[in-house]
Amino acid sequence: MPTINPVKGTHDIIADEADVYAYIDYAFSNVAASFGYRRIVTPILEHTEVFDRATGEGSDVVRKEMYTFLDKGNRSVTLRPEGTAGVMRSIVTNKLYATPDMPLKFYYSGSVYRYERPQLGRYREFRQIGVECVGEDSAYLDAETIALAARTLQVLGFQDVKLKVNTLGDKASREAYKEALRSYFGGIIDQMCPDCHERLRLNPLRILDCKVPEDQELVKDAPKMGDYLSEASKQRYQKTLALLDELAIPYEEDDTLVRGLDYYGEIVFEVHCISPEGNDYGAICGGGHYEGILGTFGGPQELDVGVGFAMGVERVYSLMKELGLIDNLAETIDAYLMPLGEQAVDFAYRLADGLRGYGYAVEAPYKTGKLGAMFKRAERKKAKLAIIFGEDELAKQIVQVKDLATQNQEEVPVSGLPQYLADHLQEDGEGE
Ligand code: AMP
Numbered sequence: 001m002p003t004i005n006p007v008k009g010t011h012d013i014i015a016d017e018a019d020v021y022a023y024i025d026y027a028f029s030n031v032a033a034s035f036g037y038r039r040i041v042t043p044i045l046e047h048t049e050v051f052d053r054a055t056g057e058g059s060d061v062v063r064k065e066m067y068t069f070l071d072k073g074n075r076s077v078t079l080r081p082e083g084t085a086g087v088m089r090s091i092v093t094n095k096l097y098a099t100p101d102m103p104l105k106f107y108y109s110g111s112v113y114r115y116e117r118p119q120l121g122r123y124r125e126f127r128q129i130g131v132e133c134v135g136e137d138s139a140y141l142d143a144e145t146i147a148l149a150a151r152t153l154q155v156l157g158f159q160d161v162k163l164k165v166n167t168l169g170d171k172a173s174r175e176a177y178k179e180a181l182r183s184y185f186g187g188i189i190d191q192m193c194p195d196c197h198e199r200l201r202l203n204p205l206r207i208l209d210c211k212v213p214e215d216q217e218l219v220k221d222a223p224k225m226g227d228y229l230s231e232a233s234k235q236r237y238q239k240t241l242a243l244l245d246e247l248a249i250p251y252e253e254d255d256t257l258v259r260g261l262d263y264y265g266e267i268v269f270e271v272h273c274i275s276p277e278g279n280d281y282g283a284i285c286g287g288g289h290y291e292g293i294l295g296t297f298g299g300p301q302e303l304d305v306g307v308g309f310a311m312g313v314e315r316v317y318s319l320m321k322e323l324g325l326i327d328n329l330a331e332t333i334d335a336y337l338m339p340l341g342e343q344a345v346d347f348a349y350r351l352a353d354g355l356r357g358y359g360y361a362v363e364a365p366y367k368t369g370k371l372g373a374m375f376k377r378a379e380r381k382k383a384k385l386a387i388i389f390g391e392d393e394l395a396k397q398i399v400q401v402k403d404l405a406t407q408n409q410e411e412v413p414v415s416g417l418p419q420y421l422a423d424h425l426q427e428d429g430e431g432e
Helices: 016-034 048-055 060-065 084-093 139-155 171-186 194-202 204-209 213-220 231-246 313-322 342-357 371-380 391-396 414-431
Strands: 045-047 067-070 076-079 104-113 125-134 162-167 264-272 285-291 305-312 333-340 383-390 398-403 409-413
Touching: 016 104, 016 125, 016 139, 016 313, 045 048, 045 084, 048 076, 048 084, 084 104, 084 125, 125 139, 125 313, 139 162, 139 231, 139 264, 139 285, 139 305, 162 231, 171 194, 171 204, 194 204, 204 213, 231 264, 264 305, 305 313, 333 342, 333 371, 333 414, 342 383, 342 391, 342 414, 371 383, 383 391, 383 414, 391 398, 398 414, 409 414
Parallel strands: 333 383
Antiparallel strands: 045 076, 067 076, 104 125, 125 305, 162 264, 264 285, 285 305, 383 398, 398 409
């Protein structure tokens, strides 16, 4: 039988790696909660219209990357390509805005799907953790959201990331700037890639982050956003940067940063990190201030503003691995039981359950074996203690407990085991 591989661009996440993904999720949710966010879980599958409405026709995601298909009832449905649209749809569906307590603050975590060309750090199914803060327009919120992303990465152990920021200004500034770009790129579009031809038509801002090297050269001489910003947008941007300075969050201004989706305005940001081995996985986090999404779902206009970000879990994981940030996270067990003889196996089955009842991670083999093989297995499972017993020990209601780090071995009465583990494993923890 030929084996079946996972669908191109998807991947299995197994054991230690899966633990780290869960850890990233856990660390992120704690940070988000400390900023006053609540979790929201929206469907992976939405009506295609949700993304058509929210993301704007000029974005690559909507243009060509969505997993869209007809279900058996002939409805067009789409696997979400990002988290924001579903959260906005949900806010309107559930009238979550019907509260005096603005802003609404939600965080999410889950799989997203994009039909992209798989490469380093680029999958077709990947996971994002992210936040949306909706209903209030404030430079404080914009800066605080960036701080939340920075804090998450700090908690995960990152020390050296590059935060890039830019402003896309308010709508009028953006329109004026787009016009200037249209006229500049219009004159040289024949020298640019086919995607840029379409970008020029749909949203010339997107040309700024074209990755084709020849096009990047032409982008260098393009008009600058700074020259088209309204006074209000300039001040808004400067205020946000000052607020980042106050929290001592380092950043770098990058006026080619535009982000892939059309709903962004004012501040946008991305976080990058090159691995020690020189691998560039692309942005690990991207987000910014947005307007006009709630309205596309029929939400109230006066609350139609927000700020958010999404972080790519696969990329965060790959970097953590290369940076040595997960070495301490490998799963361990407290004790591995080593029964010698049939009767001892029977006892191990009950003892494991008893110790688990006290909250310890305990494993035992289901048949007896050679002591040497059991020690090897305990080592592979990164057990802290080996608990060894044969029929002689059981007759005396004692076991041998061996500390696998120090190799010290002690005789412990079975009845005293929970207390022994409590004392021993706690001391262990304090010493770390
Ligand atoms: P975006 O919604 O495009 O701003 O993406 C947010 C984050 O998701 C990015 O900063 C990446 O970390 C991650 N990401 C985006 N696309 C992919 C992909 N194809 N594979 C893995 N991670 C991705």
